[in-house]
Amino acid sequence: VTAAAAAEAMRWENGVLVLLDQTKLPTQIEYIRCDSFRRVAEAIKRLEVRGAPAIGIAAAYAMALAAQEAALFAKTKNTKDNDAFWDLLYSAARELKSTRPTAVNLSWAVTKMLTAAETAKAAATPDGLAALLKKIADDLAATDREVNKKIAANGAAIFRNRKMSFLTHCNTGALATAAVGTALGVIVAVGEQGNVVNVFVDETRPLLQGARLTAWELSQLGIPVTLITDNTAGWVMKQGKVDAVIVGADRIAQNGDTANKIGTYSLAVLAMEHKIPFYVAAPVSTFDFSLPSGGSIPIEERAPEEVTVLNGKRIAPCDVRVYNPAFDITPHDLITGIITEEGVLSPPFSAAIAQLKRKSEA
């Protein structure tokens, strides 16, 4: 079992970002060739690429594509000042940030790219800036791979020398990141030590990322997996079949409140009821150091058709009202620990996260 065996969510190929279309998995393996930032923005909206770290990296590459496009456009203008270049780059940044509101990695990555371009503004040509942004996107992807490894190692250390049955939700594996994943990366690392007895995977309605992606990734890696419907999670906990729950995160506030895929909050309550440790695994880029608590995290609501239509077929009455939030907020007091590349944070999270903030600003 190695990270190399894991699926790859994206790769850069001759000036084009190639995305694995995650909406088609696991029945079809199809790739989308994105030669414009707008196509990447579209892919993020449609969830063809998803997972907080992965959409951060995809957005970084989208900014590199935007810089390519802007440099080409600036040339056609044939003027000395580069206003056309910068106009397009800023508008791309705005458009990319607006694609999905909850995961903070997205705006974090776009801001990082813009700042880098602005810093080099005086010294570089548009072509030079485009090349620079491509390099920085590569660096972000490489950093994410390193971060993934550290999260996996830090998480695996918690469960060292214990036979573990995990429960996880949604997809936090290779497809959601640039490498082995966050929560799933931890599980895979425990698996590499031969200590994973079973992984209960919630199918994760409405888009079934657990059934389609996580169950598929674990099967590919040869780790024992049992697929369950979301509403079976409490019952398997009740039967003593789960030793720990590990999930990813889309945004973590200063106090440890965590936005993650809808259903995570219920799992946290159920884990607490059954005295099962509940871990969040996420890179430092998932922390929003500007938010005091989860109450101010915007929750994306998605189209009713995600719930009422499956595989193009209606599975509910036409006229029914639907509430389809993509995420929920898990209060910090339901969380046992937050596994990051900088170590495992323990309660009280406020202090640990303040320290993380100082470190990230240093």
Place this chain on the structure above:
Amino acid sequence: VTAAAAAEAMRWENGVLVLLDQTKLPTQIEYIRCDSFRRVAEAIKRLEVRGAPAIGIAAAYAMALAAQEAALFAKTKNTKDNDAFWDLLYSAARELKSTRPTAVNLSWAVTKMLTAAETAKAAATPDGLAALLKKIADDLAATDREVNKKIAANGAAIFRNRKMSFLTHCNTGALATAAVGTALGVIVAVGEQGNVVNVFVDETRPLLQGARLTAWELSQLGIPVTLITDNTAGWVMKQGKVDAVIVGADRIAQNGDTANKIGTYSLAVLAMEHKIPFYVAAPVSTFDFSLPSGGSIPIEERAPEEVTVLNGKRIAPCDVRVYNPAFDITPHDLITGIITEEGVLSPPFSAAIAQLKRKSEA
């Protein structure tokens, strides 16, 4: 809004039991004409008819069909003793009881039919017994209609003069019974008083009885409904959007432990966490007075394909292991009250249920 507007799960027509095929709803309205007990057994197994009270009544009519078939068969034998008749009737009873293990109404109804036949044995011909069993099945259906009305009235009394937002799971409406339903009957009765603000309906994976049947029934009746995925239930409770949870039951033990559709247990834990009252609505025929607690209720596990295939299309990897229990057990201490035709039982349930038992034996 009247019970007449509700869908009808089954009707008897010239010696044939006509079932509404609930696996096709709401996109197709198709009927299955059952002229043999075996076709009814098949329909119960395939969930073409489902819901604890409804499968009890369907099984009663199946026994009437078996008696018709047996009477016909006995004639071809042309002997004086009626062994052929009784052999077929007993074997039908065994076969029907084995179709689904969890709901107790099924074996309750079959036993009632057999006992009635045995009581009339000496006095009646096979044809006479067949006519008798048809009449008793009619009586059971009529009783269920009366019982439904009383459950609805007893439940609605709990919420009198209050604007209510309910959350419910699976389907406990007209399709699951012979009339307005159990849990859904209560909600409809509160709706008739103009006091239902909203009903959150869990879609209820894997077979989507909530999305396909409950959302459809409520829409038809003009009661405000909001469809959610199962894993959204905790989050709507957290946001204070739910005043009470009401569910049905497939079997209730002496101490009040309740078997019901998978996911019910999680809802009960979540309701307790949010201090939301959690009610079970069920007829006395759902109580298993022989079982001390829920631990001895058999839990039906169904085929993995219910989870991995939808509308004939695979939605999970081929080789993945699946755990697909159709039911779970909610411990009595998570239940606020049990709404029956004999009144609303309150904790401690053991005493209330013992009294119910004495009454039902009287």
